[in-house]
Amino acid sequence: MALDEQVCAVVSANLEKKIPVGRNTDLRKDVHLDSFGTMMIINGLEDAFSISIDDQDFRAVSSVGDIIEMLRTKYHVGG
Amino acid sequence: MGTERFYDSLSIDKSAAFETGFNPYYRSVEAVYRTGALIDGESYIDCASNDYLGLAADPRVKDAMKKAIDTYGASLCGTPIASGYARLFTEIGKKLELFTGAGENVIFPSCYQANCALFQNIVGESDTILVDHYAHASLIQGIRLARCKVKPFKHNDMEHLERLLKSDGSTGRKWVVTESVFSTEGSIAPLDRIADLCEMYDAVPVVDDSHGIGVIGRNGRGILEEKNIRGFKGIYTASLGKALANAGGIIAGDPRLIDYMKYSCPGLIYSTALTPSSLAGIGAVLDIIEAEFPARSLRLRQNRAVVLKALKEAAFTCSDGESPIVSVICGSDTATFRCAREFFNRKIFTTAFVPPSVPPGEGLIRIIAGAKLGENEISTITAAIAETGKEING
Numbered sequence: 001m002a003l004d005e006q007v008c009a010v011v012s013a014n015l016e017k018k019i020p021v022g023r024n025t026d027l028r029k030d031v032h033l034d035s036f037g038t039m040m041i042i043n044g045l046e047d048a049f050s051i052s053i054d055d056q057d058f059r060a061v062s063s064v065g066d067i068i069e070m071l072r073t074k075y076h077v078g079g
Numbered sequence: 080m081g082t083e084r085f086y087d088s089l090s091i092d093k094s095a096a097f098e099t100g101f102n103p104y105y106r107s108v109e110a111v112y113r114t115g116a117l118i119d120g121e122s123y124i125d126c127a128s129n130d131y132l133g134l135a136a137d138p139r140v141k142d143a144m145k146k147a148i149d150t151y152g153a154s155l156c157g158t159p160i161a162s163g164y165a166r167l168f169t170e171i172g173k174k175l176e177l178f179t180g181a182g183e184n185v186i187f188p189s190c191y192q193a194n195c196a197l198f199q200n201i202v203g204e205s206d207t208i209l210v211d212h213y214a215h216a217s218l219i220q221g222i223r224l225a226r227c228k229v230k231p232f233k234h235n236d237m238e239h240l241e242r243l244l245k246s247d248g249s250t251g252r253k254w255v256v257t258e259s260v261f262s263t264e265g266s267i268a269p270l271d272r273i274a275d276l277c278e279m280y281d282a283v284p285v286v287d288d289s290h291g292i293g294v295i296g297r298n299g300r301g302i303l304e305e306k307n308i309r310g311f312k313g314i315y316t317a318s319l320g321k322a323l324a325n326a327g328g329i330i331a332g333d334p335r336l337i338d339y340m341k342y343s344c345p346g347l348i349y350s351t352a353l354t355p356s357s358l359a360g361i362g363a364v365l366d367i368i369e370a371e372f373p374a375r376s377l378r379l380r381q382n383r384a385v386v387l388k389a390l391k392e393a394a395f396t397c398s399d400g401e402s403p404i405v406s407v408i409c410g411s412d413t414a415t416f417r418c419a420r421e422f423f424n425r426k427i428f429t430t431a432f433v434p435p436s437v438p439p440g441e442g443l444i445r446i447i448a449g450a451k452l453g454e455n456e457i458s459t460i461t462a463a464i465a466e467t468g469k470e471i472n473g
Contacts, residue, residue, distance in 0.1 A: 015233075029440070032440040033439070047246065
């Protein structure tokens with residue numbers, strides 16, 4: 001599965017509500033992410049990719065696309 | 080950073096209050112009477128208080144408290160480990176033990192304090208706490224103080240919880256933390272299933288029954304009665320300031336836990352004890368619940384049903400919980416404050432929830448139509464709902 005698809009799947013699996021998730025999904029406006037919601041997604045990504053994510057790196061993230069780029073550039077996931 | 084710059088940096092976003100011309104917080108209650116409250120010199124029907132059974136102003140409760148003041152004074156002015164342990168602690172503690180079925184207990188000045196004190200006293204850094212996404216702020220603050228790995232699970236989602244329990248490879252202890260009745264939207268946790276999962280995966284369940292004690296269960300005994308759980312092996316906390324109509328909070332469980340907390344918990348032993356008059360009031364409330372719960376519970380549920388029907392007819396979107404809590408989903412902070420203002424202008428006092436108490440963009444108004452409200456008050460509330468609905472929903 002491509003990185004984009006995997007990340008969208010992890011985000012979707014950790015949301016309370018069933019909404020379509022894509023690169024442009026805004027974590028605040030579309031998902032209403034709170035601190036525990038953020039933690040669920042971080043934990044899900046850590047499990048999915050066997051990495052440990054620094055919470056500080058996630059603070060700059062505002063969309064699913066940002067998550068994908070962060071994983072690619074900072075954590076070298078997905079080649 | 081200079082001192083002035085430090086104080087300048089402390090700011091609260093009050094834009095919703097400015098936009099709506101209404102701040103729903105810190106309204107000054109001047110008096111409380113049977114069905115309502117005097118606020119800013121005017122009478123309001125009280126749908127904000129957690130006095131579910133309408134006992135906070137009951138003469139029997141007030142008399143018990145006054146007698147205790149005559150005996151003990153205003154406060155024992157000391158920590159329970161030293162000079163602050165009145166005989167009432169033992170007496171009321173035993174009553175609460177029998178009432179809740181949660182085991183021996185220790186009484187704190189508040190449940191917020193109990194929840195904050197609990198985890199930092201017994202959770203190790205290599206432990207993992209799995210916690211419901213919508214757990215109360217006091218549990219979240221307490222969990223943060225524990226400094227261990229935290230894994231939230233989707234609200235009341237037992238499949239997600241089980242996946243997390245199954246995949247957790249940590250070396251320390253596992254804890255599963257939840258509320259019984261979720262305070263913002265009124266859903267009830269499947270604590271029986273949680274207890275089973277904890278048994279299966281060697282985890283310790285922790286439940287905060289603050290909005291369940293005195294409210295749910297056939298006799299009002301809370302979540303353990305509601306879910307028919309006997310011999311609960313976990314840790315139970317609850318507020319004594321909601322249906323039990325007073326102040327204080329308890330941690331209950333295994334006698335070894337309670338003894339340990341009594342002697343080692345900083346949040347207990349370095350704090351002034353709950354006053355004897357509060358304990359006496361709680362005792363009186365427990366006696367009244369034993370005698371009168373069926374009738375009060377029926378009125379509480381009937382009130383909820385009527386209010387919920389009126390809200391739906393007025394085109395409000397409401398929470399879907401099973402408890403007496405009804406919440407009107409508003410969305411933005413401004414929409415939430417506007418809704419609270421419209422109810423307030425019609426003399427209905429409600430509670431507005433905005434972040435961080437709820438996720439961003441999911442503000443809501445909570446309405447608790449307690450058992451003290453009779454037909455006249457409910458009629459006024461439904462009329463106010465209809466008018467507010469026209470104003471807000473068109």
